[in-house]
Amino acid sequence: MTGRRRRRPDPEDLSPSEAVERYLRRRRSDATKESIEGWSYRLKLFVEWCESVGIETVGQLRRYDIDEFYEYRSADVKAVTLEGEMWTLRVFAEFLEDIGAVDDGLAESVRIPDIDPADRSSDTKLSADAARSLLSYYRQSDSDYGTRQHALLELLWFTGARQGSIRGLDVRDAHLDGSPYVMFRHRPDTGTPLKNKLEGERPVALPEPAGDVLRTYIAEYRYDTRDDHGRQPLIASTQGRPTSDTVRVWCYLATLPCTHNYCPHEKDIAACQWTERNHASKCPSSRAPHHIRTGTITWLLNIGWPPQDVAERVNATRKTIEQHYDKASPEQRRERLRERMEDRRRSLVDNLDFDTDD
Numbered sequence: 001m002t003g004r005r006r007r008r009p010d011p012e013d014l015s016p017s018e019a020v021e022r023y024l025r026r027r028r029s030d031a032t033k034e035s036i037e038g039w040s041y042r043l044k045l046f047v048e049w050c051e052s053v054g055i056e057t058v059g060q061l062r063r064y065d066i067d068e069f070y071e072y073r074s075a076d077v078k079a080v081t082l083e084g085e086m087w088t089l090r091v092f093a094e095f096l097e098d099i100g101a102v103d104d105g106l107a108e109s110v111r112i113p114d115i116d117p118a119d120r121s122s123d124t125k126l127s128a129d130a131a132r133s134l135l136s137y138y139r140q141s142d143s144d145y146g147t148r149q150h151a152l153l154e155l156l157w158f159t160g161a162r163q164g165s166i167r168g169l170d171v172r173d174a175h176l177d178g179s180p181y182v183m184f185r186h187r188p189d190t191g192t193p194l195k196n197k198l199e200g201e202r203p204v205a206l207p208e209p210a211g212d213v214l215r216t217y218i219a220e221y222r223y224d225t226r227d228d229h230g231r232q233p234l235i236a237s238t239q240g241r242p243t244s245d246t247v248r249v250w251c252y253l254a255t256l257p258c259t260h261n262y263c264p265h266e267k268d269i270a271a272c273q274w275t276e277r278n279h280a281s282k283c284p285s286s287r288a289p290h291h292i293r294t295g296t297i298t299w300l301l302n303i304g305w306p307p308q309d310v311a312e313r314v315n316a317t318r319k320t321i322e323q324h325y326d327k328a329s330p331e332q333r334r335e336r337l338r339e340r341m342e343d344r345r346r347s348l349v350d351n352l353d354f355d356t357d358d
Contacts, residue, residue: 011101012059016050042088063109126287126295137260146216149254154210160296160314163289168192169234180211190229252280255287
């Protein structure tokens with residue numbers, strides 16, 4: 001005689017932490033590791049709040065609780081942070097509805113703050129003038145030409161790629177014979193996924209001077225190392241493929257203004273801690289990879305690249321480009337509109353007027 005089967009728990013009896021774990025397991029097949037980590041952190045805050053107010057199961061959640069959590073978080077974080085947290089909570093609530101753990105309509109009760117689109121991203125970027133000065137210095141320097149910092153800056157500026165995409169490049173992805181370009185590939189099985197997965201795979205052409213820099217870097221400065229999967233990272237450390245944090249530090253160091261010019265912050269450069277590896281991020285003028293990506297996108301738009309072409313080059317949607325990355329000044333925007341008007345004038349305006357001779 002077989003023993004009696006133990007009844008499975010009802011979905012509404014899941015604790016908030018158990019429900020979050022179940023939700024994240026479901027999402028791992030269609031999301032990147034970075035996305036999962038971000039959602040995990042945001043939902044951890046919700047779980048901790050539930051525990052603090054005595055909510056032991058998700059079946060106890062009511063619309064009023066969701067509003068209480070909104071009020072609790074809105075007192076501590078900026079609206080743009082709150083927006084991201086509430087979107088994550090809404091999608092989680094939709095999952096709970098799908099599995100029958102909460103009443104229908106709970107997800108709709110998750111309030112999303114209505115904020116100005118301009119507030120959704122920072123205005124911090126590497127300006128085109130700063131990039132031009134930095135690259136001019138590196139390209140003319142006897143000691144720094146072709147170094148790892150120089151190669152990293154050339155790649156970040158002229159591809160506009162995400163930090164993870166640059167980190168994932170191998171030596172074999174740098175095609176430097178003839179017209180230079182790099183090929184971004186999605187390799188999740190060996191630790192370097194692209195944010196948009198296979199849709200993020202693309203070749204990105206480089207100007208010839210940038211190609212020359214990469215040739216010098218590979219021949220003279222690149223550490224001949226492999227990562228844990230036997231791959232040869234293009235931007236390499238002594239140990240192989242650098243971590244994301246390491247790439248960020250290298251970027252801060254590469255963009256210090258005192259590298260090529262005087263200190264704009266009136267510091268004694270010889271004694272300034274900001275020039276040290278562990279403190280470079282504290283310099284108000286140093287920039288992270290994301291800031292360079294933002295600067296590149298703004299620059300491409302300002303020099304006349306169509307938004308759709310920019311979006312394809314940097315692997316983003318046109319809407320994302322215009323909402324989150326385009327940091328042009330009002331004067332630059334007006335100039336763009338004037339140039340577009342002139343472009344239309346050449347091809348269309350001559351046929352726009354009425355033919356009054358008829």
